[in-house]
Amino acid sequence: MWAIKVKSFVILISLLWGSFGISAYAQSWPQKPIKFIVPFSAGGANDLMARAAAEGASKVLGQTIVVENKPGAGGSIGTVFVSKSAPDGYTFLISAAGVISNNMIKKTTNYKDSDLVPVVMIGLAPSVIVVSSESNYKNLRNFVDASKEGAGLHFATAGTGSTPHFVAELLNTRYGAKLIPVPYKSGSEGASAVMGGQVAGTSEASIVALPHIKPGGKFRALATTWTKRISVYPELSTAVEQGFPDLQIAHWAGIHAPVGVPPDIMDKLAAAVDVAMKSPQVSDRLKSQGIEPVGGTRASFNEFVDAERARLGAIVKAANMKDEQ
Template identity: 70%
Template sequence: MNKKSRFTLGLLATVSVIAATPACAQEQWPSKAIRFVVPFAAGGANDLMARAAAEGATKALGQTVLIENRPGAGGTVGADIVAKSAPDGYTFLISAAGVISNSMIKKSMPFKDDALVPVAMIGLAPSVIVVPKNAPYKDLRDFVEASKKGNGFNFATAGTGSTPHFVAEILNVKYGAKLQPVPYKSGSESTTAVLGGQVEGTSEASIIALPHILHDGKFKPLATTWTQRISAYPQLSTAVEQGFPELQIAHWAGVHAPKGTPDAILDKVAAAVDKAMKDPAAAAKLKAVGIEPVGGTRADFVKFVDAERKRLGEIVKAARMQEK
Protein backbone atom coordinates (compact mmCIF):
# COMPACT_ATOMS: atom_id res chain seq x y z
CA MET A 1 0.00 0.00 0.00
CA ASN A 2 1.47 3.35 -1.00
CA LYS A 3 1.65 6.45 1.21
CA LYS A 4 -1.34 8.11 -0.49
CA SER A 5 -3.58 5.09 0.13
CA ARG A 6 -2.48 4.83 3.76
CA PHE A 7 -3.17 8.55 4.25
CA THR A 8 -6.64 8.24 2.69
CA LEU A 9 -7.56 5.25 4.86
CA GLY A 10 -6.28 7.02 7.97
CA LEU A 11 -8.30 10.13 7.15
CA LEU A 12 -11.46 8.06 6.61
CA ALA A 13 -10.93 6.29 9.92
CA THR A 14 -10.52 9.61 11.74
CA VAL A 15 -13.69 11.01 10.16
CA SER A 16 -15.57 7.85 11.15
CA VAL A 17 -14.44 8.16 14.76
CA ILE A 18 -15.44 11.84 14.89
CA ALA A 19 -18.83 11.11 13.33
CA ALA A 20 -19.48 8.28 15.74
CA THR A 21 -18.54 10.24 18.87
CA PRO A 22 -21.81 12.23 19.28
CA ALA A 23 -23.89 9.10 18.74
CA CYS A 24 -21.76 7.21 21.25
CA ALA A 25 -22.09 10.05 23.78
CA GLN A 26 -25.86 10.01 23.37
CA GLU A 27 -25.99 6.25 23.93
CA GLN A 28 -23.97 6.61 27.15
CA TRP A 29 -25.98 9.60 28.40
CA PRO A 30 -26.28 10.28 31.24
CA SER A 31 -22.82 9.32 32.45
CA LYS A 32 -22.58 12.02 35.14
CA ALA A 33 -24.77 14.30 37.26
CA ILE A 34 -27.29 16.55 35.48
CA ARG A 35 -27.85 20.16 36.49
CA PHE A 36 -31.26 21.86 36.75
CA VAL A 37 -30.74 25.63 36.97
CA VAL A 38 -33.57 27.33 38.87
CA PRO A 39 -33.62 31.06 37.98
CA PHE A 40 -35.31 32.01 41.26
CA ALA A 41 -34.50 31.77 44.97
CA ALA A 42 -35.13 28.58 46.92
CA GLY A 43 -38.54 28.01 48.45
CA GLY A 44 -40.82 29.42 45.77
CA ALA A 45 -43.19 27.57 43.45
CA ASN A 46 -40.63 27.24 40.64
CA ASP A 47 -38.02 25.86 43.04
CA LEU A 48 -40.40 23.36 44.66
CA MET A 49 -41.55 22.03 41.30
CA ALA A 50 -37.92 21.78 40.16
CA ARG A 51 -37.02 19.68 43.20
CA ALA A 52 -39.95 17.34 42.67
CA ALA A 53 -38.98 16.88 39.02
CA ALA A 54 -35.31 16.40 39.92
CA GLU A 55 -36.12 13.71 42.47
CA GLY A 56 -38.24 11.78 39.99
CA ALA A 57 -35.81 12.27 37.11
CA THR A 58 -32.94 11.01 39.26
CA LYS A 59 -34.80 7.73 39.75
CA ALA A 60 -35.83 7.44 36.09
CA LEU A 61 -32.44 8.30 34.58
CA GLY A 62 -30.16 6.59 37.09
CA GLN A 63 -28.05 9.70 37.61
CA THR A 64 -28.27 12.46 40.20
CA VAL A 65 -30.10 15.60 39.10
CA LEU A 66 -28.73 18.59 41.02
CA ILE A 67 -30.58 21.85 41.71
CA GLU A 68 -28.67 25.11 41.29
CA ASN A 69 -30.49 28.33 42.24
CA ARG A 70 -29.34 31.32 40.17
CA PRO A 71 -31.89 34.11 40.76
CA GLY A 72 -31.88 37.59 39.27
CA ALA A 73 -33.44 39.89 36.67
CA GLY A 74 -36.80 38.16 36.59
CA GLY A 75 -35.26 34.81 35.74
CA THR A 76 -32.94 36.14 33.03
CA VAL A 77 -29.69 35.45 34.93
CA GLY A 78 -30.33 31.73 35.24
CA ALA A 79 -31.78 31.48 31.75
CA ASP A 80 -28.68 33.13 30.28
CA ILE A 81 -26.42 30.62 32.03
CA VAL A 82 -28.30 27.72 30.43
CA ALA A 83 -28.61 29.39 27.03
CA LYS A 84 -24.82 29.67 26.89
CA SER A 85 -24.10 26.18 28.26
CA ALA A 86 -22.88 23.29 26.13
CA PRO A 87 -25.81 21.43 24.51
CA ASP A 88 -24.63 18.10 25.86
CA GLY A 89 -27.64 17.14 27.98
CA TYR A 90 -26.13 18.02 31.35
CA THR A 91 -27.54 21.51 31.90
CA PHE A 92 -31.23 22.44 31.81
CA LEU A 93 -33.29 25.44 32.81
CA ILE A 94 -36.32 25.21 35.08
CA SER A 95 -38.30 27.68 33.03
CA ALA A 96 -41.22 29.95 33.89
CA ALA A 97 -43.39 32.41 31.97
CA GLY A 98 -40.49 34.86 31.79
CA VAL A 99 -38.69 32.62 29.30
CA ILE A 100 -41.51 33.58 26.93
CA SER A 101 -42.35 37.15 27.95
CA ASN A 102 -39.03 38.71 29.01
CA SER A 103 -37.85 39.34 25.45
CA MET A 104 -41.19 41.02 24.64
CA ILE A 105 -40.85 43.43 27.56
CA LYS A 106 -37.19 44.08 28.33
CA LYS A 107 -35.15 46.62 26.39
CA SER A 108 -32.43 44.08 25.75
CA MET A 109 -31.73 40.42 26.38
CA PRO A 110 -28.38 38.61 26.72
CA PHE A 111 -29.58 35.77 24.48
CA LYS A 112 -32.10 35.14 21.70
CA ASP A 113 -35.38 33.31 22.25
CA ASP A 114 -34.32 30.36 20.11
CA ALA A 115 -31.24 29.77 22.28
CA LEU A 116 -33.49 27.73 24.57
CA VAL A 117 -35.78 24.93 23.43
CA PRO A 118 -38.82 23.50 25.28
CA VAL A 119 -38.39 20.03 26.76
CA ALA A 120 -41.11 19.26 29.29
CA MET A 121 -43.85 20.77 31.43
CA ILE A 122 -43.44 20.04 35.13
CA GLY A 123 -46.49 21.62 36.73
CA LEU A 124 -48.16 24.85 37.72
CA ALA A 125 -49.25 26.82 40.74
CA PRO A 126 -52.56 28.47 39.83
CA SER A 127 -52.64 32.17 40.53
CA VAL A 128 -55.13 33.40 43.15
CA ILE A 129 -56.52 36.95 43.11
CA VAL A 130 -56.63 38.12 46.72
CA VAL A 131 -57.65 41.20 48.71
CA PRO A 132 -57.42 42.05 52.44
CA LYS A 133 -59.71 39.93 54.62
CA ASN A 134 -61.96 42.92 55.43
CA ALA A 135 -62.39 44.04 51.81
CA PRO A 136 -66.05 44.37 50.74
CA TYR A 137 -65.77 42.48 47.44
CA LYS A 138 -67.45 39.08 47.35
CA ASP A 139 -65.90 37.84 44.10
CA LEU A 140 -63.76 38.88 41.12
CA ARG A 141 -66.64 40.46 39.20
CA ASP A 142 -67.48 42.63 42.21
CA PHE A 143 -63.81 43.69 42.47
CA VAL A 144 -63.51 44.54 38.76
CA GLU A 145 -66.72 46.56 38.74
CA ALA A 146 -65.64 48.49 41.84
CA SER A 147 -62.27 49.29 40.21
CA LYS A 148 -64.02 51.09 37.34
CA LYS A 149 -65.17 53.83 39.69
CA GLY A 150 -63.04 56.87 40.51
CA ASN A 151 -59.29 56.51 40.12
CA GLY A 152 -59.33 52.72 40.12
CA PHE A 153 -57.32 50.34 42.28
CA ASN A 154 -53.63 49.77 42.91
CA PHE A 155 -52.66 46.17 42.17
CA ALA A 156 -49.39 44.79 43.53
CA THR A 157 -47.13 42.81 41.20
CA ALA A 158 -43.80 41.04 41.55
CA GLY A 159 -42.33 43.35 38.91
CA THR A 160 -42.77 44.15 35.24
CA GLY A 161 -43.81 41.10 33.26
CA SER A 162 -44.60 38.98 36.31
CA THR A 163 -47.72 36.81 36.39
CA PRO A 164 -49.60 39.33 38.63
CA HIS A 165 -48.73 42.06 36.12
CA PHE A 166 -50.31 39.99 33.34
CA VAL A 167 -53.37 39.30 35.50
CA ALA A 168 -53.91 43.05 35.98
CA GLU A 169 -53.38 43.88 32.33
CA ILE A 170 -55.65 41.08 31.06
CA LEU A 171 -58.42 42.43 33.31
CA ASN A 172 -57.71 45.97 32.06
CA VAL A 173 -57.46 45.15 28.36
CA LYS A 174 -60.15 42.48 28.08
CA TYR A 175 -62.67 43.54 30.74
CA GLY A 176 -62.29 47.28 31.27
CA ALA A 177 -60.91 47.13 34.81
CA LYS A 178 -58.95 50.11 36.16
CA LEU A 179 -56.04 48.41 37.88
CA GLN A 180 -52.75 50.27 38.25
CA PRO A 181 -49.89 47.76 38.50
CA VAL A 182 -47.53 48.60 41.36
CA PRO A 183 -44.23 46.74 40.93
CA TYR A 184 -42.52 45.24 43.97
CA LYS A 185 -39.27 43.28 44.02
CA SER A 186 -40.90 39.95 44.83
CA GLY A 187 -44.14 38.15 45.49
CA SER A 188 -43.47 38.26 49.23
CA GLU A 189 -43.24 42.07 49.12
CA SER A 190 -46.46 42.41 47.15
CA THR A 191 -48.16 40.03 49.58
CA THR A 192 -47.04 42.26 52.46
CA ALA A 193 -48.44 45.30 50.61
CA VAL A 194 -51.88 43.69 50.44
CA LEU A 195 -51.79 42.57 54.07
CA GLY A 196 -50.77 46.10 55.10
CA GLY A 197 -53.48 47.77 53.03
CA GLN A 198 -51.06 49.68 50.77
CA VAL A 199 -52.80 48.26 47.68
CA GLU A 200 -56.29 46.96 46.99
CA GLY A 201 -55.24 43.54 45.77
CA THR A 202 -52.77 41.27 44.02
CA SER A 203 -52.49 37.91 42.33
CA GLU A 204 -50.18 35.34 43.87
CA ALA A 205 -49.21 31.73 43.31
CA SER A 206 -51.44 29.28 45.17
CA ILE A 207 -48.51 27.98 47.21
CA ILE A 208 -48.00 31.51 48.61
CA ALA A 209 -51.65 32.57 48.85
CA LEU A 210 -53.23 29.46 50.40
CA PRO A 211 -51.51 29.68 53.81
CA HIS A 212 -52.90 33.22 54.19
CA ILE A 213 -56.36 31.95 53.20
CA LEU A 214 -56.58 28.62 54.99
CA HIS A 215 -54.34 29.10 58.03
CA ASP A 216 -54.22 32.70 59.22
CA GLY A 217 -57.25 34.04 57.33
CA LYS A 218 -55.54 37.30 56.33
CA PHE A 219 -56.49 37.05 52.64
CA LYS A 220 -59.91 36.97 51.05
CA PRO A 221 -59.68 35.00 47.78
CA LEU A 222 -61.75 36.22 44.82
CA ALA A 223 -60.87 33.71 42.09
CA THR A 224 -58.21 31.37 40.79
CA THR A 225 -56.93 32.24 37.34
CA TRP A 226 -56.29 28.78 35.90
CA THR A 227 -58.69 26.63 33.87
CA GLN A 228 -59.44 24.27 36.75
CA ARG A 229 -60.04 24.70 40.46
CA ILE A 230 -57.14 24.19 42.86
CA SER A 231 -57.01 20.63 44.19
CA ALA A 232 -56.08 21.85 47.67
CA TYR A 233 -58.87 24.47 47.71
CA PRO A 234 -61.67 23.31 45.38
CA GLN A 235 -64.30 25.62 46.85
CA LEU A 236 -62.68 28.63 45.13
CA SER A 237 -64.16 29.17 41.66
CA THR A 238 -62.10 30.02 38.61
CA ALA A 239 -62.14 33.37 36.83
CA VAL A 240 -63.53 31.51 33.81
CA GLU A 241 -66.46 30.31 35.87
CA GLN A 242 -67.09 33.87 37.01
CA GLY A 243 -67.35 35.21 33.45
CA PHE A 244 -63.72 36.02 32.61
CA PRO A 245 -62.90 33.39 29.96
CA GLU A 246 -59.66 35.06 28.84
CA LEU A 247 -58.14 35.21 32.32
CA GLN A 248 -56.23 31.95 32.20
CA ILE A 249 -52.72 32.19 33.60
CA ALA A 250 -50.61 30.39 36.19
CA HIS A 251 -47.15 30.28 37.73
CA TRP A 252 -45.85 27.32 35.72
CA ALA A 253 -42.53 25.52 35.68
CA GLY A 254 -41.07 23.60 32.77
CA VAL A 255 -37.74 22.39 31.47
CA HIS A 256 -35.83 24.13 28.67
CA ALA A 257 -32.49 23.09 27.18
CA PRO A 258 -29.71 24.83 25.25
CA LYS A 259 -30.36 24.84 21.51
CA GLY A 260 -28.58 21.95 19.84
CA THR A 261 -29.12 19.41 22.61
CA PRO A 262 -29.78 16.07 20.82
CA ASP A 263 -33.43 15.15 20.38
CA ALA A 264 -32.85 11.69 21.84
CA ILE A 265 -31.69 13.25 25.12
CA LEU A 266 -34.56 15.75 25.17
CA ASP A 267 -37.05 12.92 24.74
CA LYS A 268 -35.50 10.98 27.62
CA VAL A 269 -35.66 14.02 29.93
CA ALA A 270 -39.28 14.68 28.94
CA ALA A 271 -40.20 11.07 29.65
CA ALA A 272 -38.43 11.18 33.03
CA VAL A 273 -40.24 14.38 34.07
CA ASP A 274 -43.58 12.97 32.91
CA LYS A 275 -42.99 9.82 34.93
CA ALA A 276 -42.10 11.91 37.99
CA MET A 277 -45.28 13.99 37.73
CA LYS A 278 -47.42 10.86 37.39
CA ASP A 279 -45.96 9.24 40.50
CA PRO A 280 -48.85 9.15 43.02
CA ALA A 281 -46.70 10.08 46.02
CA ALA A 282 -45.04 13.01 44.27
CA ALA A 283 -48.36 14.24 42.85
CA ALA A 284 -50.04 14.10 46.26
CA LYS A 285 -47.18 16.02 47.86
CA LEU A 286 -47.41 18.80 45.26
CA LYS A 287 -51.19 19.03 45.31
CA ALA A 288 -51.21 19.36 49.09
CA VAL A 289 -49.38 22.71 48.84
CA GLY A 290 -51.39 24.04 45.90
CA ILE A 291 -49.27 22.87 42.97
CA GLU A 292 -50.83 20.91 40.11
CA PRO A 293 -48.46 18.35 38.49
CA VAL A 294 -48.76 18.21 34.69
CA GLY A 295 -46.00 16.35 32.83
CA GLY A 296 -46.82 15.24 29.29
CA THR A 297 -44.76 14.87 26.11
CA ARG A 298 -42.22 17.21 24.60
CA ALA A 299 -44.70 18.00 21.82
CA ASP A 300 -47.30 18.95 24.43
CA PHE A 301 -44.94 21.46 26.00
CA VAL A 302 -43.88 22.94 22.65
CA LYS A 303 -47.55 23.50 21.83
CA PHE A 304 -48.15 25.14 25.22
CA VAL A 305 -45.14 27.47 24.88
CA ASP A 306 -46.12 28.53 21.35
CA ALA A 307 -49.70 29.27 22.44
CA GLU A 308 -48.55 31.26 25.48
CA ARG A 309 -46.10 33.29 23.38
CA LYS A 310 -48.89 34.33 21.02
CA ARG A 311 -51.43 35.03 23.76
CA LEU A 312 -49.14 36.96 26.09
CA GLY A 313 -47.61 38.85 23.18
CA GLU A 314 -51.01 40.30 22.36
CA ILE A 315 -51.42 41.53 25.95
CA VAL A 316 -47.93 43.05 26.01
CA LYS A 317 -48.73 45.11 22.91
CA ALA A 318 -52.24 46.11 23.94
CA ALA A 319 -51.15 47.17 27.44
CA ARG A 320 -47.83 48.66 26.28
CA MET A 321 -45.91 46.65 28.84
CA GLN A 322 -42.53 47.17 27.19
CA GLU A 323 -39.81 48.79 29.29
CA LYS A 324 -39.28 52.45 28.42
Protein backbone atom coordinates in the same frame (compact mmCIF):
# COMPACT_ATOMS: atom_id res chain seq x y z
CA MET B 1 -15.69 11.64 -12.05
CA TRP B 2 -14.05 8.98 -9.85
CA ALA B 3 -12.68 11.68 -7.54
CA ILE B 4 -16.15 13.18 -7.18
CA LYS B 5 -17.64 9.78 -6.30
CA VAL B 6 -14.94 9.14 -3.70
CA LYS B 7 -15.47 12.59 -2.15
CA SER B 8 -19.24 12.04 -2.01
CA PHE B 9 -18.71 8.64 -0.38
CA VAL B 10 -16.39 10.15 2.25
CA ILE B 11 -18.96 12.86 3.05
CA LEU B 12 -21.72 10.25 3.36
CA ILE B 13 -19.62 8.10 5.70
CA SER B 14 -18.79 11.17 7.81
CA LEU B 15 -22.44 12.08 8.14
CA LEU B 16 -23.41 8.53 9.04
CA TRP B 17 -20.60 8.29 11.58
CA GLY B 18 -21.60 11.65 13.07
CA SER B 19 -25.20 10.48 13.42
CA PHE B 20 -24.05 7.20 14.93
CA GLY B 21 -21.81 9.05 17.38
CA ILE B 22 -24.63 11.34 18.53
CA SER B 23 -27.01 8.39 18.88
CA ALA B 24 -24.49 6.39 20.91
CA TYR B 25 -23.81 9.42 23.12
CA ALA B 26 -27.54 9.87 23.76
CA GLN B 27 -27.99 6.19 24.59
CA SER B 28 -25.25 6.30 27.21
CA TRP B 29 -26.48 9.58 28.71
CA PRO B 30 -26.38 10.48 31.58
CA GLN B 31 -22.91 9.48 32.76
CA LYS B 32 -22.48 12.24 35.35
CA PRO B 33 -24.70 14.51 37.48
CA ILE B 34 -27.13 16.81 35.67
CA LYS B 35 -27.73 20.44 36.67
CA PHE B 36 -31.15 22.10 36.84
CA ILE B 37 -30.61 25.88 36.96
CA VAL B 38 -33.41 27.71 38.78
CA PRO B 39 -33.31 31.43 37.84
CA PHE B 40 -35.09 32.40 41.08
CA SER B 41 -34.40 32.18 44.81
CA ALA B 42 -34.95 28.99 46.76
CA GLY B 43 -38.35 28.34 48.31
CA GLY B 44 -40.62 29.70 45.58
CA ALA B 45 -43.00 27.75 43.35
CA ASN B 46 -40.45 27.45 40.52
CA ASP B 47 -37.80 26.14 42.91
CA LEU B 48 -40.13 23.63 44.58
CA MET B 49 -41.25 22.23 41.25
CA ALA B 50 -37.63 21.97 40.11
CA ARG B 51 -36.69 19.96 43.19
CA ALA B 52 -39.66 17.62 42.81
CA ALA B 53 -38.76 17.01 39.15
CA ALA B 54 -35.10 16.48 40.02
CA GLU B 55 -35.92 13.99 42.75
CA GLY B 56 -38.30 11.96 40.59
CA ALA B 57 -36.34 12.10 37.33
CA SER B 58 -33.05 11.16 39.00
CA LYS B 59 -34.60 7.88 40.14
CA VAL B 60 -35.76 7.11 36.60
CA LEU B 61 -32.43 8.05 34.99
CA GLY B 62 -30.25 6.51 37.70
CA GLN B 63 -28.18 9.68 37.98
CA THR B 64 -28.01 12.59 40.42
CA ILE B 65 -29.73 15.84 39.41
CA VAL B 66 -28.43 18.91 41.24
CA VAL B 67 -30.67 21.97 41.62
CA GLU B 68 -28.72 25.23 41.54
CA ASN B 69 -30.30 28.65 42.14
CA LYS B 70 -29.06 31.61 40.08
CA PRO B 71 -31.57 34.39 40.83
CA GLY B 72 -31.56 37.97 39.58
CA ALA B 73 -32.83 40.35 36.90
CA GLY B 74 -36.28 38.78 36.77
CA GLY B 75 -34.85 35.37 35.93
CA SER B 76 -32.53 36.62 33.19
CA ILE B 77 -29.24 35.80 34.96
CA GLY B 78 -29.97 32.09 35.23
CA THR B 79 -31.51 32.02 31.78
CA VAL B 80 -28.46 33.60 30.15
CA PHE B 81 -26.19 31.17 32.00
CA VAL B 82 -28.01 28.17 30.52
CA SER B 83 -28.26 29.72 27.06
CA LYS B 84 -24.45 30.01 27.00
CA SER B 85 -23.84 26.51 28.44
CA ALA B 86 -22.46 23.61 26.42
CA PRO B 87 -25.28 21.65 24.76
CA ASP B 88 -24.04 18.37 26.19
CA GLY B 89 -27.19 17.42 28.08
CA TYR B 90 -25.89 18.22 31.55
CA THR B 91 -27.22 21.77 32.10
CA PHE B 92 -30.91 22.67 31.83
CA LEU B 93 -33.02 25.69 32.73
CA ILE B 94 -36.06 25.49 34.97
CA SER B 95 -38.10 27.89 32.90
CA ALA B 96 -41.10 30.08 33.65
CA ALA B 97 -43.25 32.52 31.69
CA GLY B 98 -40.41 35.06 31.78
CA VAL B 99 -38.34 32.94 29.40
CA ILE B 100 -41.04 33.76 26.85
CA SER B 101 -42.04 37.30 27.81
CA ASN B 102 -38.70 38.88 28.79
CA ASN B 103 -37.64 39.45 25.19
CA MET B 104 -41.01 41.06 24.51
CA ILE B 105 -40.67 43.55 27.36
CA LYS B 106 -37.06 44.15 28.33
CA LYS B 107 -34.70 46.33 26.29
CA THR B 108 -31.89 43.78 26.63
CA THR B 109 -31.77 40.20 27.95
CA ASN B 110 -28.46 38.90 26.47
CA TYR B 111 -30.17 35.85 25.05
CA LYS B 112 -32.44 35.16 22.07
CA ASP B 113 -35.57 33.01 22.11
CA SER B 114 -33.82 30.68 19.67
CA ASP B 115 -31.00 30.05 22.18
CA LEU B 116 -33.26 27.77 24.23
CA VAL B 117 -35.35 24.73 23.32
CA PRO B 118 -38.47 23.53 25.24
CA VAL B 119 -38.04 20.05 26.73
CA VAL B 120 -40.94 19.27 29.07
CA MET B 121 -43.50 20.86 31.37
CA ILE B 122 -43.08 20.12 35.08
CA GLY B 123 -46.19 21.63 36.63
CA LEU B 124 -47.94 24.83 37.56
CA ALA B 125 -49.03 26.77 40.59
CA PRO B 126 -52.37 28.36 39.66
CA SER B 127 -52.50 32.08 40.26
CA VAL B 128 -55.03 33.23 42.88
CA ILE B 129 -56.47 36.75 42.89
CA VAL B 130 -56.61 37.90 46.49
CA VAL B 131 -57.73 40.91 48.54
CA SER B 132 -57.51 41.67 52.24
CA SER B 133 -59.80 39.51 54.36
CA GLU B 134 -61.24 42.78 55.70
CA SER B 135 -62.26 44.11 52.26
CA ASN B 136 -65.81 44.16 50.93
CA TYR B 137 -65.03 42.25 47.71
CA LYS B 138 -66.53 38.76 47.64
CA ASN B 139 -65.65 37.61 44.12
CA LEU B 140 -63.79 38.72 41.00
CA ARG B 141 -66.85 40.35 39.43
CA ASN B 142 -67.27 42.60 42.49
CA PHE B 143 -63.61 43.56 42.32
CA VAL B 144 -63.56 44.35 38.59
CA ASP B 145 -66.80 46.35 38.76
CA ALA B 146 -65.48 48.38 41.71
CA SER B 147 -62.28 49.16 39.80
CA LYS B 148 -64.29 50.82 37.04
CA GLU B 149 -65.56 53.45 39.45
CA GLY B 150 -63.56 56.59 40.13
CA ALA B 151 -59.77 56.49 39.80
CA GLY B 152 -59.54 52.70 39.86
CA LEU B 153 -57.88 50.24 42.24
CA HIS B 154 -54.20 49.69 42.95
CA PHE B 155 -52.96 46.16 42.20
CA ALA B 156 -49.62 44.88 43.50
CA THR B 157 -47.24 43.20 41.07
CA ALA B 158 -43.75 41.71 41.32
CA GLY B 159 -42.55 44.08 38.61
CA THR B 160 -43.03 44.56 34.90
CA GLY B 161 -43.85 41.30 33.14
CA SER B 162 -44.58 39.35 36.34
CA THR B 163 -47.63 37.11 36.46
CA PRO B 164 -49.62 39.59 38.62
CA HIS B 165 -48.81 42.29 36.05
CA PHE B 166 -50.20 40.13 33.27
CA VAL B 167 -53.32 39.40 35.34
CA ALA B 168 -53.94 43.12 35.87
CA GLU B 169 -53.34 44.10 32.25
CA LEU B 170 -55.44 41.24 30.94
CA LEU B 171 -58.37 42.37 33.10
CA ASN B 172 -57.79 45.95 31.95
CA THR B 173 -57.51 45.29 28.22
CA ARG B 174 -60.07 42.51 27.86
CA TYR B 175 -62.68 43.37 30.47
CA GLY B 176 -62.45 47.13 30.98
CA ALA B 177 -61.11 46.96 34.52
CA LYS B 178 -59.21 49.94 35.87
CA LEU B 179 -56.42 48.29 37.84
CA ILE B 180 -53.31 50.37 38.45
CA PRO B 181 -50.20 48.12 38.64
CA VAL B 182 -47.95 48.93 41.59
CA PRO B 183 -44.55 47.21 41.21
CA TYR B 184 -42.87 45.70 44.26
CA LYS B 185 -39.50 43.97 44.45
CA SER B 186 -41.11 40.58 45.06
CA GLY B 187 -44.42 38.81 45.32
CA SER B 188 -44.05 38.58 49.10
CA GLU B 189 -43.74 42.37 49.36
CA GLY B 190 -46.85 42.78 47.21
CA ALA B 191 -48.73 40.29 49.36
CA SER B 192 -47.77 42.23 52.49
CA ALA B 193 -49.06 45.42 50.87
CA VAL B 194 -52.44 43.77 50.31
CA MET B 195 -52.58 42.51 53.89
CA GLY B 196 -51.66 45.97 55.15
CA GLY B 197 -54.22 47.78 53.01
CA GLN B 198 -51.70 49.74 50.91
CA VAL B 199 -53.18 48.24 47.71
CA ALA B 200 -56.55 46.71 46.93
CA GLY B 201 -55.40 43.33 45.66
CA THR B 202 -52.90 41.20 43.82
CA SER B 203 -52.52 37.73 42.36
CA GLU B 204 -50.13 35.23 43.83
CA ALA B 205 -49.08 31.64 43.24
CA SER B 206 -51.36 29.16 44.98
CA ILE B 207 -48.51 27.81 47.08
CA VAL B 208 -47.98 31.30 48.54
CA ALA B 209 -51.61 32.41 48.76
CA LEU B 210 -53.35 29.34 50.18
CA PRO B 211 -51.81 29.42 53.67
CA HIS B 212 -53.21 32.95 54.12
CA ILE B 213 -56.71 32.07 52.86
CA LYS B 214 -57.64 29.63 55.60
CA PRO B 215 -60.15 30.78 58.27
CA GLY B 216 -58.52 33.54 60.25
CA GLY B 217 -56.07 34.30 57.44
CA LYS B 218 -55.34 37.75 56.05
CA PHE B 219 -56.38 37.02 52.45
CA ARG B 220 -59.76 36.51 50.80
CA ALA B 221 -59.51 34.58 47.54
CA LEU B 222 -61.65 35.94 44.70
CA ALA B 223 -60.80 33.45 41.93
CA THR B 224 -58.12 31.17 40.59
CA THR B 225 -56.91 32.17 37.15
CA TRP B 226 -56.20 28.71 35.76
CA THR B 227 -58.55 26.57 33.68
CA LYS B 228 -59.35 24.14 36.50
CA ARG B 229 -60.02 24.50 40.20
CA ILE B 230 -57.08 23.90 42.53
CA SER B 231 -57.00 20.26 43.66
CA VAL B 232 -56.36 21.08 47.31
CA TYR B 233 -58.85 24.02 47.38
CA PRO B 234 -61.75 23.00 45.10
CA GLU B 235 -64.23 25.40 46.68
CA LEU B 236 -62.54 28.35 44.93
CA SER B 237 -64.08 28.94 41.50
CA THR B 238 -62.06 29.87 38.42
CA ALA B 239 -62.12 33.23 36.69
CA VAL B 240 -63.51 31.40 33.66
CA GLU B 241 -66.47 30.19 35.73
CA GLN B 242 -67.06 33.76 36.92
CA GLY B 243 -67.37 35.10 33.37
CA PHE B 244 -63.75 35.92 32.48
CA PRO B 245 -62.93 33.25 29.85
CA ASP B 246 -59.67 34.87 28.71
CA LEU B 247 -58.17 35.05 32.19
CA GLN B 248 -56.11 31.86 32.09
CA ILE B 249 -52.63 32.24 33.55
CA ALA B 250 -50.48 30.39 36.07
CA HIS B 251 -47.01 30.30 37.60
CA TRP B 252 -45.67 27.38 35.58
CA ALA B 253 -42.32 25.64 35.54
CA GLY B 254 -40.84 23.70 32.66
CA ILE B 255 -37.44 22.64 31.41
CA HIS B 256 -35.56 24.30 28.54
CA ALA B 257 -32.24 23.18 27.07
CA PRO B 258 -29.52 25.21 25.37
CA VAL B 259 -29.92 24.83 21.62
CA GLY B 260 -27.90 21.94 20.24
CA VAL B 261 -28.69 19.27 22.83
CA PRO B 262 -29.37 16.00 20.96
CA PRO B 263 -33.12 15.33 20.60
CA ASP B 264 -32.73 11.81 22.01
CA ILE B 265 -31.38 13.23 25.26
CA MET B 266 -34.24 15.71 25.53
CA ASP B 267 -36.71 12.89 24.88
CA LYS B 268 -35.15 10.79 27.67
CA LEU B 269 -35.31 13.68 30.12
CA ALA B 270 -38.90 14.52 29.14
CA ALA B 271 -39.94 10.91 29.65
CA ALA B 272 -38.23 10.77 33.06
CA VAL B 273 -39.95 13.97 34.25
CA ASP B 274 -43.30 12.72 32.96
CA VAL B 275 -42.92 9.51 34.98
CA ALA B 276 -41.98 11.59 38.04
CA MET B 277 -45.01 13.86 37.75
CA LYS B 278 -47.31 10.86 37.49
CA SER B 279 -45.85 9.03 40.48
CA PRO B 280 -48.12 9.21 43.55
CA GLN B 281 -45.18 10.12 45.81
CA VAL B 282 -44.35 13.29 43.85
CA SER B 283 -47.84 14.11 42.61
CA ASP B 284 -49.55 13.92 46.00
CA ARG B 285 -46.87 16.04 47.66
CA LEU B 286 -47.12 18.78 45.04
CA LYS B 287 -50.92 18.82 45.07
CA SER B 288 -50.95 19.18 48.86
CA GLN B 289 -48.96 22.40 48.40
CA GLY B 290 -51.31 23.82 45.77
CA ILE B 291 -49.16 22.81 42.80
CA GLU B 292 -50.60 20.84 39.88
CA PRO B 293 -48.12 18.33 38.34
CA VAL B 294 -48.29 18.14 34.55
CA GLY B 295 -45.41 16.35 32.80
CA GLY B 296 -46.13 15.31 29.23
CA THR B 297 -43.94 15.13 26.12
CA ARG B 298 -41.60 17.44 24.26
CA ALA B 299 -44.31 17.94 21.66
CA SER B 300 -46.98 18.92 24.20
CA PHE B 301 -44.64 21.39 25.91
CA ASN B 302 -43.69 22.95 22.57
CA GLU B 303 -47.39 23.44 21.83
CA PHE B 304 -47.88 25.04 25.25
CA VAL B 305 -44.91 27.39 24.79
CA ASP B 306 -46.10 28.46 21.33
CA ALA B 307 -49.61 29.17 22.64
CA GLU B 308 -48.23 31.01 25.68
CA ARG B 309 -45.99 33.15 23.49
CA ALA B 310 -48.94 34.18 21.29
CA ARG B 311 -51.22 34.86 24.26
CA LEU B 312 -48.71 36.84 26.34
CA GLY B 313 -47.52 38.71 23.26
CA ALA B 314 -51.05 39.95 22.60
CA ILE B 315 -51.32 41.28 26.17
CA VAL B 316 -47.91 42.97 25.96
CA LYS B 317 -48.95 44.72 22.76
CA ALA B 318 -52.43 45.72 23.96
CA ALA B 319 -51.13 47.10 27.27
CA ASN B 320 -47.89 48.50 25.81
CA MET B 321 -45.93 46.74 28.55
CA LYS B 322 -42.33 47.95 28.71
CA ASP B 323 -39.52 47.56 31.19
CA GLU B 324 -37.01 50.36 31.54
CA GLN B 325 -34.29 47.93 32.62
